[in-house]
Amino acid sequence: MSSKNTQQEKKFEPPTVEAFDCKQIDLFQSFLCNHEEQRGKLSNAFPLWDCLPRYSMSRRAAQKMLKAGTFPKLLNIACQYLGRKIKIEIQPARLNDNGVVTEYYPGTSEELVEDALRKIATLQNHGYYDESRPRHGVSFTIYQLRKELKKQGHTRSYQEVVLSLKILARSSIEISSEDKKNKIYDVCTYFSRLSTVSRAGLEEDPEAKWYVEFHPLITKAISAIDYRQFNYELMMSHKTQLARWLHKYLVAKFINASVGQKFEMRFSTIKRDSGLLEGYGRNRAGMEAVRNAFNELANNGILQPILEKEGKDEKVTPFMENKIIGSKCEVEDIVYTVFPSAQFSSESKRANANVNRLKEKSSADR
Incomplete structure (x- = not known):
């Protein structure tokens, strides 16, 4: 296979109109509630994904470790889910900060950004599910994401939000279980894809359309209807x-x-x-x-x-x-x-x- 073809395969393809209006996304965006105001408070939780210790390294703790020279190259954590012993290994994101390469583990801000994006994905014409891949993601603007975070009491600047998005797109998480009946092995970045389409250029363009594709475990849960509606607004409070x-x-x-x-x-x-x-x-x-x-x-x-x-x-x-x-x-x-x-x-x-x-x-x- 030529390098040209490889590059073409890796090029981001925006989701089709059908991906925003298919059976899986229609079910995902459907809640059992009495009125529209109540619906606005709801989102979906993913039992396996949400019970994993994915955001255990705070930014403050990481900075202390960096100064002390004890910052871990990999974060290994053992946990359990439904009686199954699970091991996760998290690799930090490496980002270029004005010529200096800095490593970041996903923490509180990244968790809040993911939760806000999952909420936006429950809105019509924002969440999509591509059956041909499959892939599940969300289309949004940074302005919309910041507005959602502020609404829930977690104000973030443009730069802070973009940094969190990059950390989620660069940090990888390996999930494994040796359970004989239900073996798990999955390694991927937290967001399997992060792309933007902007006419005015990337730098602080409020109208730029961004695309995030969520972790494959979330995509699998969408397909299997392995998710539960819950009071997202209360959780974020x-x-x-x-x-x-x-x-x-x-x-x-x-x-x-x-x-x-x-x-x-x-x-x-x-x-x-x-x-x-x-x-x-x-x-x-x-x-x-x-x-x-x-x-x-x-x-x-x-x-x-x-x-x-x-x-x-x-x-x-x-x-x-x-x-x-x-x-x-x-x-x-x-x-x-x-x-x-x-x-x-x-x-x-x-x-x-x-x-x-x-x-x-x-x-x-x-």
């Missing part, structure tokens, strides 16, 4: 990254949430699968961060506060905890028990009904 991760985790795992039904998770599980507590030197500090995140979820209407009695005293708490004490009389682990709010329970039931509706519609269309 949480102030901490850990609270947002826990929200998505509950959306993915607590699928039969009913008022009064409990859900249990361990501190060790949260630490392992979120990857967000490694920066705390002691478990005690990490446990405090988890408590604060649960409090945030309760204050924002995700969890039902619990009234606990301690002798004559009473206190309201977002969870019950069972401390596991080790041989040295130290807390080795904590089992947290939480209860869904009426709002979260209602949203979970509606998400279940929507999944069933979409799958029935998909089967009927075949």
